[in-house]
Amino acid sequence: MKKLIITTLGALVAAPAAHSAETLNIYNWSDYIAEDTIAQFEAATGIDVNYDVYDSNEVLEAKMLAGNSGYDLVVPTSDFLQRQVAAGAYQPIDKSLLPNLVNMDEDIMATAAGYDAGNEHSIVYLWGTTGIGYNVEAVAERLGADMPIDSWELLFNPEIVAKLADCGVSMLDAPTEVVPAAMNYLGLDPRSTDAKDFEAAEELLTSIRPHIRYFHSSQYISDLANGDTCVALGWSGDVFQAQARASEAENGVEIGYIIPKEGALQWFDMLAIPVDAPNPEAAHKFINFVMDAQVTADITNYVWYGNANKASMPLVDEEIKADPGIFPTEAAKEKLWAGMVYNARQDRSLTRAWTKVKTGK
Amino acid sequence: MVIAIPMIWLLVFFLIPFAVVFKLSLSEAAIARPPYLPMMTWDEEGILTFVLNIGNYFYLLDDDLYIFAYMQSMKIALVSTVICLLVAYPMALAIARANSSTRNLLLMLVILPFWTSFLLRVYAWIGILKTNGLLNNALLWLGLIDQPLAIMQTDLAVYIGIVYTYLPFMILPLYTSLVKQDESLLEAAADLGARPVTAFFSVTLPLSFPGIAAGSLLVFIPVVGEFVIPALLGGPDTLMIGRVLWSEFFSNRDWPVASAVATVMLVVLVVPIMLLRLAQQADEKKA
Numbered sequence: 001m002k003k004l005i006i007t008t009l010g011a012l013v014a015a016p017a018a019h020s021a022e023t024l025n026i027y028n029w030s031d032y033i034a035e036d037t038i039a040q041f042e043a044a045t046g047i048d049v050n051y052d053v054y055d056s057n058e059v060l061e062a063k064m065l066a067g068n069s070g071y072d073l074v075v076p077t078s079d080f081l082q083r084q085v086a087a088g089a090y091q092p093i094d095k096s097l098l099p100n101l102v103n104m105d106e107d108i109m110a111t112a113a114g115y116d117a118g119n120e121h122s123i124v125y126l127w128g129t130t131g132i133g134y135n136v137e138a139v140a141e142r143l144g145a146d147m148p149i150d151s152w153e154l155l156f157n158p159e160i161v162a163k164l165a166d167c168g169v170s171m172l173d174a175p176t177e178v179v180p181a182a183m184n185y186l187g188l189d190p191r192s193t194d195a196k197d198f199e200a201a202e203e204l205l206t207s208i209r210p211h212i213r214y215f216h217s218s219q220y221i222s223d224l225a226n227g228d229t230c231v232a233l234g235w236s237g238d239v240f241q242a243q244a245r246a247s248e249a250e251n252g253v254e255i256g257y258i259i260p261k262e263g264a265l266q267w268f269d270m271l272a273i274p275v276d277a278p279n280p281e282a283a284h285k286f287i288n289f290v291m292d293a294q295v296t297a298d299i300t301n302y303v304w305y306g307n308a309n310k311a312s313m314p315l316v317d318e319e320i321k322a323d324p325g326i327f328p329t330e331a332a333k334e335k336l337w338a339g340m341v342y343n344a345r346q347d348r349s350l351t352r353a354w355t356k357v358k359t360g361k
Numbered sequence: 362m363v364i365a366i367p368m369i370w371l372l373v374f375f376l377i378p379f380a381v382v383f384k385l386s387l388s389e390a391a392i393a394r395p396p397y398l399p400m401m402t403w404d405e406e407g408i409l410t411f412v413l414n415i416g417n418y419f420y421l422l423d424d425d426l427y428i429f430a431y432m433q434s435m436k437i438a439l440v441s442t443v444i445c446l447l448v449a450y451p452m453a454l455a456i457a458r459a460n461s462s463t464r465n466l467l468l469m470l471v472i473l474p475f476w477t478s479f480l481l482r483v484y485a486w487i488g489i490l491k492t493n494g495l496l497n498n499a500l501l502w503l504g505l506i507d508q509p510l511a512i513m514q515t516d517l518a519v520y521i522g523i524v525y526t527y528l529p530f531m532i533l534p535l536y537t538s539l540v541k542q543d544e545s546l547l548e549a550a551a552d553l554g555a556r557p558v559t560a561f562f563s564v565t566l567p568l569s570f571p572g573i574a575a576g577s578l579l580v581f582i583p584v585v586g587e588f589v590i591p592a593l594l595g596g597p598d599t600l601m602i603g604r605v606l607w608s609e610f611f612s613n614r615d616w617p618v619a620s621a622v623a624t625v626m627l628v629v630l631v632v633p634i635m636l637l638r639l640a641q642q643a644d645e646k647k648a
Contacts (some may be wrong), residue, residue: 056611058611058612059611061611061614062610062611062614063392065393065394065395065396065614066394066395067394067395081391086392087392087393087396088394089392089394089395168492173597175612212597213514213596214514214596214597215597226493227493228491228492228493275394304569344390344392344613344614344615347612347614348613348615351608351612351613352424352426354612355426355600355605355608357596358597358598358600359598359600361425361426361429361430361600
């Protein structure tokens with residue numbers, strides 16, 4: 001939430017300043033690029049980059065739907081992208097300007113095309129899953145060392161989560177991610193839009209609500225790393241960042257990430273060019289630059305999210321390639337589900353149920 | 362001419378934005394850019410259709426969430442205002458009674474926090490209040506507690522953050538009204554046999570009433586719509602109207618309902634402002 005608020009406040013005051021042909025305005029997720037990617041692009045092309053960040057799809061969406069954001073390149077998640085494309089927020093991508101497109105993994109691009117027919121408006125930037133991050137030692141201490149950590153049970157079984165409550169349990173503040181996970185745990189279709197299934201999920205979430213310390217979409221990174229909380233329903237790469245921060249701090253906190261055996265949400269963050277982008281040409285140059293095998297490999301090696309760039313795979317660190325939390329096994333892949341695009345009525349009942357779970361009202 | 366400038370200010374920074382929000386509250390949400398249907402449309406035969414949708418306001422009555430959130434915001438604002446007043450009054454009085462060189466220093470200290478970004482100061486409170494934070498570590502080290510206190514993500518943290526942030530807005534108007542008071546009034550009260558406590562309650566306090574009213578409104582009104590402090594320090598069950606507005610706007614993408622929530626909030630806030638105006642006018646007549 002903290003970044004969310006900064007970006008929300010930023011949204012009110014800080015539309016990017018005037019543009020010359022030499023400027024590219026990028027709006028990306030926080031902590032979502034390698035340290036030197038921008039500098040390399042600037043050196044290679046002579047284009048100045050203004051780089052702003054957000055931590056919620058909702059904030060990005062409000063800007064895209066309001067129009068005149070001033071950004072040339074943004075990174076919505078696939079299900080949000082689909083609705084924004086329907087609203088006319090993005091321009092078609094000119095693939096003749098993207099020679100590096102040959103590097104991309106055709107299977108993943110085809111899956112992503114489910115949200116954007118023919119990948120006409122977007123290219124996969126990175127992808128990941130929504131699973132569970134946990135403090136290995138603190139959880140073992142409370143559940144016993146023999147307890148297998150491989151299931152949504154850790155969060156959604158009231159008896160188990162109750163034992164973890166004292167050391168801090170958090171969830172993303174995103175109903176479209178948490179409610180389907182709850183339905184998945186209950187053995188329902190996570191992509192269901194049936195009101196009864198929403199109700200069942202709401203009931204389950206209400207039953208574990210007393211054990212949840214907070215709902216927030218970025219706070220858990222530092223809290224997990226510092227040992228302030230010990231279980232989080234969160235995004236894969238963010239949990240890996242918590243892991244990296246903890247080991248940098250040498251504070252003795254060891255963080256693990258699992259894709260639960262029941263399945264998990266798989267999402268794609270997509271590079272897209274707003275319809276009113278001041279400098280779409282530079283945006284194409286940047287997309288092509290990112291699709292370079294080495295550049296993408298550097299990004300994955302830094303942020304620990306999977307990419308859709310086949311040519312980059314030989315350059316990705318072995319440790320990352322071998323991690324089933326980042327590149328899941330074939331069996332785990334089969335259980336992943338894709339984000340659902342809800343209509344306005346479904347969105348409203350989901351948000352309402354979410355408020356009810358969080359506040360009891 | 363003298364009146365024209367404040368009127369232009371009011372028009373540009375209040376009435377026009379409010380008109381925009383009010384107009385939006387009467388439209389209907391849609392998947393479009395911007396995400397609502399236009400109020401006026403010309404069809405092919407040149408017929409102008411004008412659609413006003415007041416359903417958004419009825420919707421706010423349908424679900425008790427909105428009324429609850431308004432009440433909750435008012436409650437938090439009221440309690441915070443009272444605490445601010447109780448903390449600020451002795452401070453303002455002490456500053457007003459200090460000699461003039463100390464007084465300037467003390468006023469400086471009140472204003473000093475404004476030199477740091479408000480967000481940074483609220484973040485600092487996270488560092489103080491969290492489980493592994495300064496406060497808990499200090500208390501544990503002193504042996505006063507053996508389990509960390511859970512203050513972050515509770516209403517208590519919200520009150521601490523709000524009172525801390527808004528305290529100067531209470532101190533300054535109180536100080537202004539207290540420093541203007543004629544000290545000879547207190548001497549006269551003493552001469553007539555009033556003890557200091559009696560003199561305070563029958564002279565100082567009533568005379569500072571305009572300061573109390575101004576300070577209370579300066580705190581109460583912004584706190585009702587406060588979003589940042591409860592979002593950063595509060596728990597998931599701290600439900601204020603700013604949060605509800607956020608989720609209407611961002612999660613539901615329903616700008617019209619969000620605008621209706623904002624319009625109602627404004628109406629709720631205009632009532633105390635009107636009351637203040639009336640009180641002031643009555644005051645001026647007396648003088």
